Amino acid sequence: MDKFTTLTGIAAPMPLINIDTDMIIPKQFLKTIKRSGLGVNLFDEMRYDDDGAEIPNFVLNKEAYREAEILVAGDNFGCGSSREHAPWAIKDFGIRCVIAPSFADIFYNNCFKNGILPIALPQDQVDVLMKDAEKGANARMTIDLDTQTVTTSDGETFSFEVDSFKKHCLMNGLDDIGLTMEKAASIDSFEVQAEQARPWV
């Protein structure tokens, strides 16, 4: 997995609440058996018209935000389907960090498995960041995972919370499965004990 330590980049504002994973990547793109190549279809139905042409006023189609690496969004980002195609598409587009007042649980977890940092901040702080993002390409935000801070283009800094284990994995690009396999002995002994307690399982 890709590491995430610090990031300074353009932030795209999407002040919508309840952005669901169907919006992030509509189902017609779930038919792939690969993880890559989904970036062009990120937000497909909001981004392109019926003929496949770009809709000019969609944020990621604007010149200022084509290279966005951060997304600032409304409450309950990533709700709905568990599809990991949503973070795959976000990552493939080039976005490495999403900031919102809250995230849906499965999406939030999926981000960490893909080198994306989701940051939950109080609404008033997200409002400040949204304003900053609206300034366009010259306003670059900085995310520092080690110090757990977001700094606006004006130098205003907000601290965020992140689970220590998830942070450790993200900063070091660690593969969860490898880490869990180191605990195989615990799983083995759990299985032995569970087999006695609940043999019907």
Added chain:
Amino acid sequence: MSPKTLYDKIWDAHVAHEADDGTCLLYIDRHLVHEVTSPQAFEGLRMTNRKVRAPDKTIAVPDHNVPTTPGREDPKNMTEDSAIQVAALDKNAKDFGIHYYPVSDVRQGIVHIVGPEQGWTLPGMTVVCGDSHTATHGAFGALAHGIGTSEVEHVLATQTLIQKKSKNMKVEITGKLRPGVTAKDITLSVIGATGTAGGTGYVIEYCGEAIRDLSMEGRMTVCNMAIEGGARAGIIAPDEKTYEYCNGRPHAPKGAQWEAALNWWKTLYSDDDAQWDKVITLKGEDIAPVVTWGTSPEDVLPITANVPAAEDFKGGKVGAAQRSLDYMGLTSGTPLKDVEIDTVFIGSCTNGRIEDLRAAAEILKGKKVAVKRAMVVPGSGLVRAQAEEEGLADIFKEAGFEWRLAGCSMCLAMNPDQLQPEERCAATSNRNFEGRQGRGGRTHLMSPAMAAAAAITGKLTDVRDLM
């Protein structure tokens, strides 16, 4: 011992390892797999030379992509990319030696309907699937939730999931439901009350007389939509109805094992003095038949209400409501009962079980549909067979419904069953998101009886007017 909730008890029985910071390895008893969210996980196993740790606890079935029309066993009758995903699942099931129900098998169906039907889902288990509606299995008093594809790979390789414990939330529905009100109305009303993020960070236990009175099918409908309220899982304590449903299922325990299982299952309830982090109570008699008007499952109103105005809301919801009204092509102040419907879809893991078909057929008996198209997609081949045996299929067909084969179908429109732009659908599924049932399609969520009523009148309809 300190008092525990049902969730606490199942959690404690499945922690295989706990780190100092509370990060746990939760052991998984049942891993359900479908064709859309698993190919990359199996590919990951192959690339790292890993095996499936517990193939006996892993069950696969194709459901999301498959056509629901005859001849679908022939890959030529699927789009090429769908056929590739289904073929990949066929191959992965064979290569890794996991239980499999191919499209040609009468037991095939929507993964969340097949699991309980075959007795894979039992009380007290941990159940996961790369699908958010895994919450359905919570109806059995199992801890069940959706996971992403990386986690699918993690469970395949280790039979565990890295988890931190969620908080406990109690949703109590007291008293009795009124006639015409169903499990779907309960679950939609709860989301209407809490919002789609109201459950974030929680496992919800549904309880109270109205929940106890529900059949297992109804309880599955309620738990199915826990995820729509943002919860990690929804759960209902097992009782006699649960045991009765499980008894005799192909993969349920038998004989002495059954007795042993029963002994444990009977300990699976929340202790009287258990601590709850959040409690919501609704009165059963206050719940009306409801429909959704917008593009979020929280946009719920009684069928007797009018289309709301964006100004009725606060904060970010004002803009979201306006966007929903525009997308749905609705004018504020219009009575919901005046909204005309083009299409009716009865099916999905929310409402594709036998009881759902019975409820719809009851309303449809001897009537004709007044919509452009109407379809019933049974949740599994076995539900379909039973409905045929009970004569329900004939009622649907005579009314003008298409009688389909089992699958997810128009719930998410990954197969050929899709809405056209601006086509308005009365659906028994669980999501009314923009484009969910086809680009530009407009979805109103409701119960099977309400969908049947809409089919007859061609409008959103109060089922009580037809009873």
